[in-house]
Amino acid sequence: METRVDRRNFVKSAAGGLATATALVAAPARDSGGVRLGFIGVGGHGISLVRQALRLDYVAVPAICDITERNLDRALDEVEKSGRTRPEGYSAHEESYLDMVARDDLDGVLIATPWRLHIPMCVAAMRAGKYAATEVGPASSIRECWDLVKAYEETGRPCMLLENHCFDRWNMALLRMVREGVFGELIHCQCGYEHDLRARIVQGKGTGVELPDGGDYRTLQNRKRNADLYPTHGIGPVANWLDIDRGNRFAYLTSTASKSRGLAAWTRDHLGPNSAPAGIDWASGDVVTTVIKCANGETVVASFDTRLPRPYSNMRRLQGTKGIWLQDGDATSLDKSTIHIEGRSPPHKWEPFGPYQEEFEHPLWRRYLQEGVVGGHRGSDFLKVRAFADCVRDGLPTVIDAYDTATWMAISPLSERSIATGSRPVSFPDFTNGNWMYNKPIFGLTDRV
């Protein structure tokens, strides 16, 4: 209970005077002894969110919205099959979600729609008095990041970015090691989203939503925007290690994009030079490198690399005055992750990370391993949904909050601006209005959320 009280105190100091509002929004969930969740968008990502939520016996699902009826029906069926009442479905038109979030029998809303709708839908849910949670993606603009922060500050309803990589087993062990001083003072981090998505980008697969001018959200964003379009998988865990917006903050970034060749080459080789996508002039550079300088002096390199053939990687590095951890080449396996801690590792030699993972297992993961790991992305998909549902149930602020969500998603429009001006440095807005100097960490403080 002690850490929960700490987190509640944090919200008081962070958002000033919001403690009452937070307590109010939490009341219904606590009274019913359960949590009533609605979902907007139940395609590939969204149905996974539903499935994770259905693992929690205290969760009810009164309503689901998706304009694609086959997605909606599948989700309604799955809820019903779980033994719960069949939810009410919303699919009449693109603004049906507004009807859903207005219901008075929902405590929280989870959003997994095309990228450009994430923040507007969060804002609508919060302004309708609900906890909001959104799948990851880029912000469209800095303005909508402010919209999100303002909605949080004016309503007291929390918003959580569902960043599964924050819950990755090694990233949480590293968070514990950072807090226990194993790396000394942190100096430099590296991260990325390096994932060969050429087929999905060109052909628009993966959402079920086909836009009028060909392909889904990912296709259009790659056609029109030259930016790091998917920063949060990389940045989320790094922000936790570095106490971003909680004693530290991202001060500025530069971003540099390579030329764009990968998508055109893939189209030519796989669909032919006369296929419709062969004529597309892609705005997005194949590899976008962003370098961030923090207020406390640390640097972060983030790589966005989804338009070339390559095995998946998150290109992580964590480096301090006492040691370095490195995970490149294969981000899906602990085996490929190496560490060197001065005075503990043999001089100038890497050690495998495995024994450190055992020794510094985060309490949340120690408990999770005992309970049994479930769900996709090595168990992190379930953890992120459970963390959100637990916070809603207990009337607590979410462990990834509106400031995290705004700051991490803002990297996309900020990198876009830097690239458009020849890699000029671009300052981060301070979404906390100076409270970053006073805020305390909120992520990974307990063995449950």
Next chain:
Amino acid sequence: METRVDRRNFVKSAAGGLATATALVAAPARDSGGVRLGFIGVGGHGISLVRQALRLDYVAVPAICDITERNLDRALDEVEKSGRTRPEGYSAHEESYLDMVARDDLDGVLIATPWRLHIPMCVAAMRAGKYAATEVGPASSIRECWDLVKAYEETGRPCMLLENHCFDRWNMALLRMVREGVFGELIHCQCGYEHDLRARIVQGKGTGVELPDGGDYRTLQNRKRNADLYPTHGIGPVANWLDIDRGNRFAYLTSTASKSRGLAAWTRDHLGPNSAPAGIDWASGDVVTTVIKCANGETVVASFDTRLPRPYSNMRRLQGTKGIWLQDGDATSLDKSTIHIEGRSPPHKWEPFGPYQEEFEHPLWRRYLQEGVVGGHRGSDFLKVRAFADCVRDGLPTVIDAYDTATWMAISPLSERSIATGSRPVSFPDFTNGNWMYNKPIFGLTDRV
């Protein structure tokens, strides 16, 4: 012979009208059937250059200069022990090297002195009619890079940066693979100099030259400059892969430095808080990240990381439209290097680089392996000296030339400028005066140099 003729033609077009001068400077070496080399600076690096040169039976060493007499004596002894005439030694004062380069019995001069002397000494050697070669390090300023280029253009005497990493076995195999199109069109590279040098930086060890205010060149540069101070180990091979100054060029860079903590922490822990170096306010950030954009649209990330505990790495990556090669964590072993080539590697899987190294062995290394690999840094120290000596002997332009040397060394003052202005983009000077659009590659064209 064919490639040699090509390289001679290159020099004609690159430096316009210099062919005659080049032929003239080469004449003495060719006439004597041997090469007469002088050395300035024979400390740790310099004595290695002498030793490599002594392996070549066509090399004579008439003169050596070092203001540290014990270094000089060791070098004179080693030359004599090799069966050659004992060289004349120069050590009277800091400008004794000017007397040495003025001798008329020298064809080439190799320089391994503190960093700030590299370019001035090259210029002096070239203006005295000699081929010049210098150990690696940073330029002090852009102006001295221009001095070097002007000296080359006005004298026709070649200058070669002795960048051993250009001759590394895997880097040359990769160069062949690039030229054979294995990676498709190049998009992105990564490189670095990541080497725990804390003891050497703080204590000034490694050169034998103690500066009046404590420590050697490395100490003072780390005290006063915040920049990528050692860019060429990383950048040299990358520049060859990307045809820099030969059809392509570095357009601009941004550079971002972390805070400086590593050297102070090391001093405190190893020398104590009351030791003299404990009071030093180090200018150099612990990790400096530089991002370069090329005229042809490729991007390069370079890391400079010598002030924290870590195993050695050059953090290399080579990425094109058809595949990616990665070498991180351990830069001294082929075993840790992995590759993925689309259509050849299993989908989304890394392969070990070993079999590719065999298949795409560079002709120079194929021959070298048959002859027997000798000397330090896995054989590359010998290759760089032999390449220089061979070029002198044959009256050919060097395979790393004055433009390469100026461009690669210029990264230090350019990164310094970017860091000093909050990571603003800084343009590269075009040392070729537009000839980069016409120049042809010169490195790795034969099986000998």
